[in-house]
Each structure stands twice: as C-alpha cells, then as structure tokens.
Amino acid sequence: MKKRWLSLVSLLLVFSFIISGCSSSTSTKDKDDKKAAKLEIFSWWTGAGEEDGLKALIKLFKEKYPNVPVENAAVAGGAGTNAKAVLASRMQGNDPPATFQVHGGAELNAGWVAAGKMEPLNDLYDKEGWKDKFPQSLIDMVSKDGNIYSVPVNIHRGNVIWYNKKVFADNGLTPPKTFDEFFAVADKLKAKGITPLSLGDKEPWTATMLFEDILVGTIGTEKYIKLWSGDLPLNDPGVVEATKTFKKMLDYVNADHSSRNWQDASQMVGKGEAAMNVMGDWAKGYFVNDLKLKTNEDFGFITTPGTEGDFLVITDTFGLPKGVKNPDDVKKFLSVLGSVEGQDAFNPLKGSIPARIDADPAKYDEYGKQTIADFKDAKLAPSLAHGSAAPEGFLTKVNQAINIFVTQKDVDQFIDSLVAASSDLKK
Amino acid sequence: MELNRTEKRSAVLPETKAKRNRKLTTDHLLALCFILPSIVLIAVFVYGFIGWTGYVSMSNWNTLVPDFSFAGLKNYAYLFQDYRFQADLRNTLVFTVLFIAVVVLAGQALAIFLDQKIRGESLFRNIFFFPMALSFVVTGVVWQWLLNPSTGVNLFLKKFGLDSMWYTNTDILAGFKWGKIEFGIPVAIIAVVIAAVWQMTGFSLAMYLAGLRAIPEELKEAARIDGASEFKVYRKVIIPLLRPITVSVIIIMAHISLKIFDLIYAMTGPGANFVTDVPGVYMFETTFRGNYYANGAAIAIIMLLFVAIFIVPYLISSRKGES
Missing domain, CATH: 1.10.3720.10 (MetI-like)
Structure with missing residues (x-):
C-alpha cells in the first residue's frame, strides 16, 4: 500500500517536471516576442575595420531614429563561415534576424530568395529613388524575376595583384598586364630566388579566387557569367585554357602554401619574401592597418592579367526576411544603409568602396578613389569564390576540385569534376 | 537477480505466485518512475536524433530548403x-x-x-x-x-x-x-x-x-x-x-x-x-x-x-x- 502511494507521488513528480518544462519554454517564447521588437542586425563583421564601420552605421541610424532599439548580432568567424551556419538554423527554425548580411548574387538569389524566405524591396527602391543610384548590373545581382531583394552597402574588388614595390624596382621590373608579361616577370624573379607569387590556400577559397581571376582574364566577363547561368558548358575550351594557365602559375607559388592563410600570404609580399599576391582588396586594409605599409610606396596594386576593364565584385548586402515582426523598422535601417551618408560612414572604415555611384570620393584613400573610378565603367563579374556567381553547394564542390588540382595538377580530372558538379548549379 | 530468486521461490510455492507478481509490478512501477525521465531524455535526444539523422541521410535534403522525400541509399x-x-x-x-x-x-x-x-x-x-x-x-x-x-x-x-x-x-x-x-x-x-x-x-x-x-x-x-x-x-x-x-x-x-x-x-x-x-x-x-x-x-x-x-x-x- 505504502509503495503504491510512493509510486503515485513519483508519477506526480514526473508530471510536474514535464509541466514545468513546458511552462519554462512558454516563458522564453514571451521573451523572444519582446526581443523581436528590437532591430537585430546580423552580420559577421567582427574584424578590426569592419566592426568600426558597422558601429558607425548603427550610430548614424540611432541619430536618425532614436526610438528604434538596435541590437548588433554579429557572429565572429572569417568570411562568415560560422555566421552562415547560425543563420541557416535560425531561418529554418522560422526565427529570422531583422536583417542579415548576405553576398549579392547566387548566395542571395539561389539561396534565400529561392527558398521563399525574403520580401521584395521594390517599393523601397522606388521611394528612395535608388534605381539609378546603383549600377544596373549590381541591381541585377540582387534581383530575381524582376523583384529586388536586398540593398548593397559596399563593393570589394577581387581581381587585384598586390606587389612589393621595392622588389619590382630592385629588379627593374614592371607590374605585368598580360599573362605573357606575368610569366616573364615570374621567371626573372624565380631566377633571383624570390617567390614570384604567394598563395595561402589553407582555406581553398583563395586558390579558387586566383582561378576565377585567371578565368575572367582568359575568357572575359560575358562568357564567365554564361558559365554560371548554364549557357556555356564548363568544359568550354576557354575554361581548359584558363586551367592550363592556372597550372603553370602554380609552379611559381611558395612551397608551403597549404599551411598559410591569406594574411600569411599577403605578409610575404609585405616583407619582400614574395613579389606578388592575388587577393581581394580587403588585403589593402591588412597592408595599411596591420603591417603599417604605405599604398603606392611600399606596396602597389594592379588588376590581374587580362582583367583591366573587368571588376570581380564581392558585395555585402542586407535584405528583409519574411516573418519579421518589425518590417517598417527594418526598412528604415535599409534606407540609411543605402543612403550616400550611410555608405560614406561605413566604407572608408571597412576599406571597401560604396555601392552607390554618387558617393563622395574625397572621403576615400588613394586606392579607394581609383577603384571608385574603375567601378563606374568596368564590366562587373560576380565572384565565384565568395558565393556571388553560383550556389554554395556548387562552390563547395569547386573548392574541393581546386584543392585536389593544386596538388595533382591534372587538367582533365579538374574539368571532369567541374562538369560533374554543374548539376548543382541549378539549385 | 531479484527476478531469478522470486521465480525460484514461486516455483516452490505456486499458490503465492499471484501475490508476489503484484508486488513485483509495484516495485517495477516505482523503479520505472524514477528512471523514466532519463529514459525519455535519452530516447529522444540520443536515439531519437540518431534515428532522425539516419532518416535525413536517406532524404533529398541537399539544399537550404528541407526536402524530406525519400532518396534511398x-x-x-x-x-x-x-x-x-x-x-x-x-x-x-x-x-x-x-x-x-x-x-x-x-x-x-x-x-x-x-x-x-x-x-x-x-x-x-x-x-x-x-x-x-x-x-x-x-x-x-x-x-x-x-x-x-x-x-x-x-x-x-x-x-x-x-x-x-x-x-x-x-x-x-x-x-x-x-x-x-x-x-x-x-x-x-x-x-x-x-x-x-x-x-x-x-x-x-x-x-x-x-x-x-x-x-x-x-x-x-x-x-x-x-x-x-x-x-x-x-x-x-x-x-x-x-x-x-x-x-x-x-x-x-x-x-x-x-x-x-x-x-x-x-x-x-x-x-x-x-x-x-x-x-x-x-x-x-x-x-x-x-x-x-x-x-x-x-x-x-x-x-x-x-x-x-x-x-x-x-x-x-x-x-x-x-x-
């Protein structure tokens, strides 16, 4: 009898556990509702310059709209590797941040727009009169089926060779403009015992970036874009030729490339151990802020061979996810983000150039001014390595193929794996 | 062990079998109540999720959007x-x-x-x-x-x-x-x-x-x-x-x-x-x-x-x- 009573009590205890579990989960939900009123800005800008830029932007927003509470929900991790995983789980759990950083191009369109998770922003573009303030090809990168889905805040250029001025001057060399000039310069440097080209492909995207720059330099922007839309097969003779050039270039890189990241590779140029490095223009921030080098004195820059009139675009944009509780506040933030004032507050600190064509060049340094000028006339090519040209799934497979190719240097095998991966282009 | 002993005894004294069995159930119920929370938690959060992972591994979910259609192996x-x-x-x-x-x-x-x-x-x-x-x-x-x-x-x-x-x-x-x-x-x-x-x-x-x-x-x-x-x-x-x-x-x-x-x-x-x-x-x-x-x-x-x-x-x- 006594035992039965005991078991009853313990059963009750179990139930009370379950009930208390339920009630605590409802209370956290209440908290979430309150939190949702905050404007949560989700990004991976936690590095030196970029965090300052984001803070300047938030400060500007607070001055204009003091009544909207803002939360900076940045997730650390280079190139957004961690942030993207956090974002994916939040979006799938129907708990989207108010607005989030996403690269314009496939990452936005083939990812979140195709998944039906984004609201169109056409009305905002009409209201702010932005349609002729951003380059049309950039608006195309953030549009799908005639609807615009995000606001670009900055532009980075991917096709830049950074070179050590002293090494070039000491050896009487001029920076190469074509592949022939590149290999001529590289041979001379190699003969003198200087690493001609530094590479740090511990994370394979840096090698993918080098490859995409060679690809644009070989086949041009128009054909390059057709590759990702499926209008040109990936075993096109131009791609094969670019792969062969890539293979030849790999003979001139440092032997320990697979143990270095991009900063280590840039550092080799800064120290004069290597003559050239191909990297996006965030490397300028690294040269100037971290290595304390001077633009056009210690290091110089030139577009990668054959891409003088091309511009490999990496653009960070912000959009409005579906199911957000405060869409009007988000639009207020996006209007600040897309304004001249907002772009000029953010970009000089981040080291990028504004996405708008009417921003004030006086606020930018020497490199920025020239890039702003180039950006106006150049043909824009979305970067593959940064998720703008093709879906993430395809990019992962390309990165794997590149990682194998850098060691095996088997052109046919590489082209085969590109073709095999191309079924993932449609996703 | 407990079970073996009772079985042996009940074989000797078949007339008390029913009584012993009832006592056994109360014991079992009590024990069950105490381990039930951990059984439920482990069942859901370990074996349930292993099963779920196994199911996902045989689905077509290879994009951002979940797609749980069956893909076999x-x-x-x-x-x-x-x-x-x-x-x-x-x-x-x-x-x-x-x-x-x-x-x-x-x-x-x-x-x-x-x-x-x-x-x-x-x-x-x-x-x-x-x-x-x-x-x-x-x-x-x-x-x-x-x-x-x-x-x-x-x-x-x-x-x-x-x-x-x-x-x-x-x-x-x-x-x-x-x-x-x-x-x-x-x-x-x-x-x-x-x-x-x-x-x-x-x-x-x-x-x-x-x-x-x-x-x-x-x-x-x-x-x-x-x-x-x-x-x-x-x-x-x-x-x-x-x-x-x-x-x-x-x-x-x-x-x-x-x-x-x-x-x-x-x-x-x-x-x-x-x-x-x-x-x-x-x-x-x-x-x-x-x-x-x-x-x-x-x-x-x-x-x-x-x-x-x-x-x-x-x-x-x-x-x-x-x-």
Whole structure:
C-alpha cells in the first residue's frame, strides 16, 4: 500500500517536471516576442575595420531614429563561415534576424530568395529613388524575376595583384598586364630566388579566387557569367585554357602554401619574401592597418592579367526576411544603409568602396578613389569564390576540385569534376 | 537477480505466485518512475536524433530548403564514389592504426619505466599526464606552429639541412591506385599523429601504471624464484596480465581517433589534396558550408557505424564477463 502511494507521488513528480518544462519554454517564447521588437542586425563583421564601420552605421541610424532599439548580432568567424551556419538554423527554425548580411548574387538569389524566405524591396527602391543610384548590373545581382531583394552597402574588388614595390624596382621590373608579361616577370624573379607569387590556400577559397581571376582574364566577363547561368558548358575550351594557365602559375607559388592563410600570404609580399599576391582588396586594409605599409610606396596594386576593364565584385548586402515582426523598422535601417551618408560612414572604415555611384570620393584613400573610378565603367563579374556567381553547394564542390588540382595538377580530372558538379548549379 | 530468486521461490510455492507478481509490478512501477525521465531524455535526444539523422541521410535534403522525400541509399552511394570521402577513409584508417599503435606501445613502455621505483616518479607522471588536461584545439594550434615548415623548430632544422614539409607534404608512401585515390600512408598525417600521441600517451600511461600496480608482487616473486630473468618476468608474466588494460586503451583511443575533428580542424584543416581530411571535417564543411544536409547526415551515420564496430564487440564481451 505504502509503495503504491510512493509510486503515485513519483508519477506526480514526473508530471510536474514535464509541466514545468513546458511552462519554462512558454516563458522564453514571451521573451523572444519582446526581443523581436528590437532591430537585430546580423552580420559577421567582427574584424578590426569592419566592426568600426558597422558601429558607425548603427550610430548614424540611432541619430536618425532614436526610438528604434538596435541590437548588433554579429557572429565572429572569417568570411562568415560560422555566421552562415547560425543563420541557416535560425531561418529554418522560422526565427529570422531583422536583417542579415548576405553576398549579392547566387548566395542571395539561389539561396534565400529561392527558398521563399525574403520580401521584395521594390517599393523601397522606388521611394528612395535608388534605381539609378546603383549600377544596373549590381541591381541585377540582387534581383530575381524582376523583384529586388536586398540593398548593397559596399563593393570589394577581387581581381587585384598586390606587389612589393621595392622588389619590382630592385629588379627593374614592371607590374605585368598580360599573362605573357606575368610569366616573364615570374621567371626573372624565380631566377633571383624570390617567390614570384604567394598563395595561402589553407582555406581553398583563395586558390579558387586566383582561378576565377585567371578565368575572367582568359575568357572575359560575358562568357564567365554564361558559365554560371548554364549557357556555356564548363568544359568550354576557354575554361581548359584558363586551367592550363592556372597550372603553370602554380609552379611559381611558395612551397608551403597549404599551411598559410591569406594574411600569411599577403605578409610575404609585405616583407619582400614574395613579389606578388592575388587577393581581394580587403588585403589593402591588412597592408595599411596591420603591417603599417604605405599604398603606392611600399606596396602597389594592379588588376590581374587580362582583367583591366573587368571588376570581380564581392558585395555585402542586407535584405528583409519574411516573418519579421518589425518590417517598417527594418526598412528604415535599409534606407540609411543605402543612403550616400550611410555608405560614406561605413566604407572608408571597412576599406571597401560604396555601392552607390554618387558617393563622395574625397572621403576615400588613394586606392579607394581609383577603384571608385574603375567601378563606374568596368564590366562587373560576380565572384565565384565568395558565393556571388553560383550556389554554395556548387562552390563547395569547386573548392574541393581546386584543392585536389593544386596538388595533382591534372587538367582533365579538374574539368571532369567541374562538369560533374554543374548539376548543382541549378539549385 | 531479484527476478531469478522470486521465480525460484514461486516455483516452490505456486499458490503465492499471484501475490508476489503484484508486488513485483509495484516495485517495477516505482523503479520505472524514477528512471523514466532519463529514459525519455535519452530516447529522444540520443536515439531519437540518431534515428532522425539516419532518416535525413536517406532524404533529398541537399539544399537550404528541407526536402524530406525519400532518396534511398543515393547519398551513401555518392559518398563512396567521392574522391574526398575515399581520401577520408584512407586517412582515418592510417591515422587510427598509427595513433593506437604508438599510444599503446609508448604508454606501456613509459609505464614500465616509471614503475621501476625511480626518483621523482610523481613528477614524471605529472609531466606525461599533463597534455591530457589540454583541449585538442589547443594542441592543434600549438603543433600547427611547431610543425609549420616556415616557422618554429623548422627554422632551426633548416640550418642543419633538414627541410621537412611536415603537414604540407602531399606525398603518399607505399601508394597504389585504389578507387579514385592513391592509397597509402600520407606523410602529412604523421604530423597529426605526433600531436595526437603527445596529447593521449599520458592517458594510456596512467592506465598501464594502474594495471602494473594491481599485479600482485607474489606473481613476480614466484616467477623470479622459478629462475626467470627480469626480462622474462615482463614478457611472460606482467605484459600478458596487462592485456585487459590494452583492450580498454584500444577501445578508448579508437573511438577518439575515428571521431577526431577538433585537432585536425585546428591544426591542418583538410590539407592540400585532402591528405589530412577526416570524415568529421568533411561532414562539417559539406553540411554547414555547402548545405548538403543529407550527405552530411550520411557521413555521420557512417562514422557511427565505424565506432560501433569497435564498441559493440567490447560491450558484448564485457557483458559476458559480468555474467
């Protein structure tokens, strides 16, 4: 009898556990509702310059709209590797941040727009009169089926060779403009015992970036874009030729490339151990802020061979996810983000150039001014390595193929794996 | 035990069987109530999620948007034909064999040395055991710097003409073509083995030391009286008696090495040509960077099966040992 009573009590205890579990989960939900009123800005800008830029932007927003509470929900991790995983789980759990950083191009369109998770922003573009303030090809990168889905805040250029001025001057060399000039310069440097080209492909995207720059330099922007839309097969003779050039270039890189990241590779140029490095223009921030080098004195820059009139675009944009509780506040933030004032507050600190064509060049340094000028006339090519040209799934497979190719240097095998991966282009 | 006894008794006194059974149910119910919360939690959060992962691994969910339509074994078939996964299988096998062999042999040897009643034994024990206190991520970062071909020790070694590439070496020893990959011993994985051995040898040393201390002095004495040399005492008496310890060390090290992720992720990443890639790293990258959720789930299930190959026979044999 006594035992039965005991078991009853313990059963009750179990139930009370379950009930208390339920009630605590409802209370956290209440908290979430309150939190949702905050404007949560989700990004991976936690590095030196970029965090300052984001803070300047938030400060500007607070001055204009003091009544909207803002939360900076940045997730650390280079190139957004961690942030993207956090974002994916939040979006799938129907708990989207108010607005989030996403690269314009496939990452936005083939990812979140195709998944039906984004609201169109056409009305905002009409209201702010932005349609002729951003380059049309950039608006195309953030549009799908005639609807615009995000606001670009900055532009980075991917096709830049950074070179050590002293090494070039000491050896009487001029920076190469074509592949022939590149290999001529590289041979001379190699003969003198200087690493001609530094590479740090511990994370394979840096090698993918080098490859995409060679690809644009070989086949041009128009054909390059057709590759990702499926209008040109990936075993096109131009791609094969670019792969062969890539293979030849790999003979001139440092032997320990697979143990270095991009900063280590840039550092080799800064120290004069290597003559050239191909990297996006965030490397300028690294040269100037971290290595304390001077633009056009210690290091110089030139577009990668054959891409003088091309511009490999990496653009960070912000959009409005579906199911957000405060869409009007988000639009207020996006209007600040897309304004001249907002772009000029953010970009000089981040080291990028504004996405708008009417921003004030006086606020930018020497490199920025020239890039702003180039950006106006150049043909824009979305970067593959940064998720703008093709879906993430395809990019992962390309990165794997590149990682194998850098060691095996088997052109046919590489082209085969590109073709095999191309079924993932449609996703 | 309880059950056996009652059954025996009830056989003797069949008329009380009904009464005893009722008491048994109350007992059982009570016990059940107490373990029910943990049964439910484990059922949902361990076995439920294993089942869910198994289901996802057979779905078409290889995009951002969940797609739970049934795909059969398509994802598994893809993996086994994939260059990277084949390289992962090779690396896991080589890493596991080398890692376990060195940890077992070095742990045993160090334990026997420490057991010689040397001076400062506890100091040495602590020195050897200390790396265990670090996390694999710390070990990975430290050894990444130590074995980096352009920094650390290697600047010194280079002065003596020893120019080792360590984990950036892409050579594969004793290689032959197998599937899509070159099968053999990747040189780069040896650098990872060094780091892992440095961390885990202390653990096997401690286990062997405990095992040595548990061997009764009389056995060794008896062998010596029978005229066995000190070497023979170890070979014929002590080391055979350490066999259960060796089995435990192998099981523990195997489940660490088959699931290894943090050490490799912090130290080398996938490596050029995937010479240091392992299923854990592939799973992370393909799931959270490439959004191939179903492929990632399939890798997780394959890893679970690998570990089960080691753990299940161990559990069965230890169960037999109990009864």
